[in-house]
Amino acid sequence: MLLSFLIVSVLVTVSISTRTFHPDDPWETWKNLFGKRYNTQDEEYLRLNIWLQNAMKVINHNVDFKLGKASFSLALNHLTDLTDEEFVNIDLGVGDGLRSERQMDRDFGKHLIIKLRYFPLSSQKRCGACYAFSALGAIEGQLTKNGLPLTSLSEQQIVDCAKGFTAYGCSGGRPSGAFKYIKKYGIMSQKNYPYKAKVRVCVLYIYLHIYVRCERCCVIKPKTEKALGNAVATIGPISVLVTSNTNNFRHYKNGILYDTECTPRKPVDHGMLLVGFGEENGQKYWILKNSWGKRWGKNGYVYLARDRGNHCKIASAATYPVL
Incomplete structure (x- = not known):
């Protein structure tokens, strides 16, 4: 029955x-x-x-x-x-603070949407590489902002080669670790080093095909939603870590996600790309690009509640690259 x-x-x-x-x-x-x-x-x-x-x-x-x-x-x-435990295993990402470059405390308008067509949707599949997708999405945004052609960068290179930079292949990592690796070694394009969703041996010829390096990585301070909004408005797409280990986040489809399961005691566990913000019927929201494919959420994106007490710790570990 x-x-x-x-x-x-x-x-x-x-x-x-x-x-x-x-x-x-x-x-x-x-x-x-x-x-x-x-x-x-x-x-x-x-x-x-x-x-x-x-x-x-x-x-x-x-x-x-x-x-x-x-x-x-x-x-x-x-x-x-998937069980809750299995979901966590493909959804890892841990982060702590980095040094700050600037204070972001000005006011902007109610709406900002960075052109979503600039950011092709991807899927990390059964590999906990969200940190790589988040970090490279921010770098791709900076390339586009500087007038360079849209180029997808190689998450697989980070998965295979960034060990020792707080990156652990398909078992999670930090966007900051990916930025530090790219500062030292550079990053190839997706075309030259395609994504396989599993850890492989780091290829030795990568340094002959480097597409870009980043000069440094900075954290958004103060760690507030106001500063985060100012950052995405002036800098571009921002790499963020959020708390996503809830049933509501896993099965989100549409609307503005305010998740009561997303409590302050839960740590950040997932890297995403912040691409804008908005307001609808008095409810403010962030626009975040996920790496779970276009069939998840709102065509691969989530509208997360904004100015609701740092909901899901959206502003707690926000970073961006300087090229």
Whole structure:
């Protein structure tokens, strides 16, 4: 009875991107949509049960959303068959302070959206390389800001080669570590060193194909949302670390995310790229680019509540490169 109710509820209330589940077999439709294949029947049974538990959470939240009790909606996505522990393992990123270059304390307007077409959406897949995507997104933004052609840089080089710079391959790291590595060794383009979503041996010829180096890395201070807004308005895209280890963040679909599970006690665990901010019906939000592919969230982006007490620690570890 519970299974039947759940499947009916999923059919009625949950969508993935712009598509809905096929009424005959929602589990198979979801698997096909996200390319899910399991090696054994036991593993598939395990994944189905995890999927059902997470689907119920999504359904219950979306009921609240339809009743006007929540400001954002959720959806099933490629992360729905993961346990909380597995989700954490592909979502790592730890950071501490760096030296500051400038104080950011001026006022700007209500809206700022850096041209999103400048930033192609990517997926880190089953590799905890969010720190590399966040750092390189900020460098790519600076290249574009300085009038250079849009070029995707190599996250794989960071995964393979930046050990010793607070970067741990597919097991997490800090954007600041990536910046420090690039200052010393430079970074190749994605074309010359493509992303494989797994740790490999660092190729020895990389230094013959360096695309850019960064001069230094700076932290935004004071660590406030006002300073962060001024930074993205004057500097460009900013690398940030946030708390993302919640069910709401994992399954975010649309709206302005204010997540009560995102408590001050939880540490930052995920690197993202801040590309702007805005306000809708009196609710302020940040615009963040994720590295979980375009089927997650709002076409790969999240609108995170702004000026709500440093929500999800958005301003606690914000950095940018100087080229």
